[in-house]
Amino acid sequence: MSAGSPNTTLSLRSRRLALAPWLFLTPAILMFVIYVIAPIFQSIWVSFYEWDGLGDKVWVGFANYIELVDDDRFYTSLKNNFIWLVLYMLAVPAGLFIALFLNQKVPGMRLYKSLFFFPFVISQVVVGLVFSWFYDPSNGIIALIFAIWDGSPPAILADERFVTYGIIAAGLWPQVAYCMILYLTGLNNVSPDQIEAGWLDGAKGWRMLWYVVLPQLRPATFIAVVVTVIGALRSFDLISIMTQGGPYGSSNVLAYYMFETALSEYGYRMGYGAAIAVVLFLIMMVYIMVFLRRMYVQEKEGG
Amino acid sequence: MNFNLQAVLLGTALSVAASATAFAGELVINYDGSDPAPKKAFEMIIERFEAANPDIKVKWNIFDHEGYKTSVRNFLTADAPDVASWYAGNRMAPFVKAGLFEPVDDVWQANGLNEALASTASSMTIDGKKWGVPYTNYQWGIYYRKDIFAANGIAVPKTWAEFLAACATLKSTGVTPITIGTKYLWTAAGVFDYLNLRTNGYAVHNDLTAGKIKYTDPRIQKVFDHWEELVRPGYFIENHASMSWQEALAPMVQGKAAMYVMGNFAVAPLREAGLKEDQLDFFQFPLITAGIPMAEEAPTDTFHIPSKAKNKTDAKKFLAFLGSADIQTEANKILGQLPVNRNSQVSDDKFIQAGFKMLSNAAGLAQFYDRDAPAQMAKAGMEGFQEFMIKPDRRKAILKRLDKVQKKVYK
Structure with missing residues (x-):
């Protein structure tokens, strides 16, 4: 190399420069293709078959999707997914207000912050168990509260009217904590001079929050909304722990319904499960596209 | 989806199969009774079986009851044991239809099980063949x-x-x-x-x-x-x-x-x-x-021979052993359930006695809605x-x- 002309050295170096990123990217791309991209296409492919996971696959074309259109359980799940999506959004403002409240310099603040953050650290399984105990109509805390007024407590997890809301309430507990953390880090980056400037111009309270603080928190808000949407759509563990979709399927959501039809004790209809997965994927795709587009635009602007 | 995984498992299973032929006397059994009583009963059965067949070495895996229902599908297709526990009725139909269980009519025939286990014969039969041996049920x-x-x-x-x-x-x-x-x-x-x-x-x-x-x-x-x-x-x-x-x-x-x-x-x-x-x-x-x-x-629990089993000769010996009257007597005493073999003795617990009397006079034995449908x-x-x-x-x-x-x- 030392003997080479400056010209070849340069081209070699530039070639290396072009190659290096790909070298580093290869393992990640490979993993991503094997574990994310390929299964997506496999699922789409399986959704056109009737298959119990053991015998031969039988090509049925769109039959699984046609069945889906006529399936009451599917609509229940879709409706519940929508309720999840709307109510889960409460985690964003709730997280913001807790973050604002905790963003003070008081002795022992770290302890309070960790207490609020605690539900995010513990497993969803534990959250689900704890809330099912709260809701237990014979010994739960809700039952005890009702007992004060001699009322008979609702069996929240056994009543089709309340069950989805009961599970969402359990899910909001850790989700609020998650949003709070996002906002707390965001609040660290709010510039004090702008607050001071706003202060001098007479902004106070709500106006200060809306016009001065919130615009600076936009990145945090964006991430909080995205993780909450994804969290709502893939809600699975809480349902599995608390109700298994019951009573009679009334708390099902698409993610759990897919699992139930494809992989649970009474399921093993791989094609039908895959069809549900594809529908869920398409719904998620809307949000993923928005997210990706925004990332792309930001990257471009950021240079 | 797990077909890639299955292919890999299948590959390893085949290589294991090639090496396993050397130990003809080893019998692998998968069992789903992880609770204390079923476990104890199972250990007793194996101990007796090994004593009666000194040339056979039993290797067994006990699974959690719920987990077994998922694993059974994987190990039957990939790394099959020689004997596996399961349930009678329609519950075994998917495995029978997929060709994963071995018909065992010869075991029934040779050991007089057609008479001794007559009460459950119909729930062990699919397409005119018997696909396993029942060892216990309960009222x-x-x-x-x-x-x-x-x-x-x-x-x-x-x-x-x-x-x-x-x-x-x-x-x-x-x-x-x-x-x-x-x-x-x-x-x-x-x-x-x-x-x-x-x-x-x-x-x-x-x-x-x-x-x-x-x-x-x-x-x-x-x-x-x-x-x-x-x-x-x-x-x-x-x-x-x-x-x-x-x-x-x-x-x-x-x-x-x-x-x-x-x-x-x-x-x-x-x-x-x-x-x-x-x-x-x-x-x-x-x-x-x-x-x-x-x-x-009277839901019935059963043992089957997977069609991919490596040691079917000894597996059939085990099923015959399991169908015998005195083994069912002993095992069900520990299980607190009823033997299927009509020549078995029942324990003198009042519920077992009542159940035995009731089932002996039953006009028919249903498996249970979720096993029959x-x-x-x-x-x-x-x-x-x-x-x-x-x-x-x-x-x-x-x-x-x-x-x-x-x-x-x-x-």
């Missing part, structure tokens, strides 16, 4: 608080009218007549099965689970008429959809409820919870339609039963929905 029926019945002057009900009268009396004294926990659905299927067996008999149960009768059929409507006679007056415990079957035992132990339509496995936890022998007893589900012979529920139908059916028990007004819509599912399932 279902009504477990009740003897002391509460006595305190209210209620005799053991023999007929539907007496049963309804007993429920009314209990309800008027503030005791919930029947406890049940339908959170995991199958308990409701037990009630449905018995109402159906008593209203219409064994043949209708089989035809319904085989998809030959609609759910809107007048005969099935009659079953729901009788069920309404229990649901409407509130004879079932409140909030049953929020309880598992174990949680629903508590009201009975506390004396808040008096009866439970259950399998014999409920006796052990009820005794552990403190119910004495003079408080707890059992009676056969009462007669509904006069003249219908009494068939009973295909999985997808069972799931939809049991959800429908639960919904009916909470919202009896929706009966028409529920039965129509079940017909729709049935049409799809049995094509």
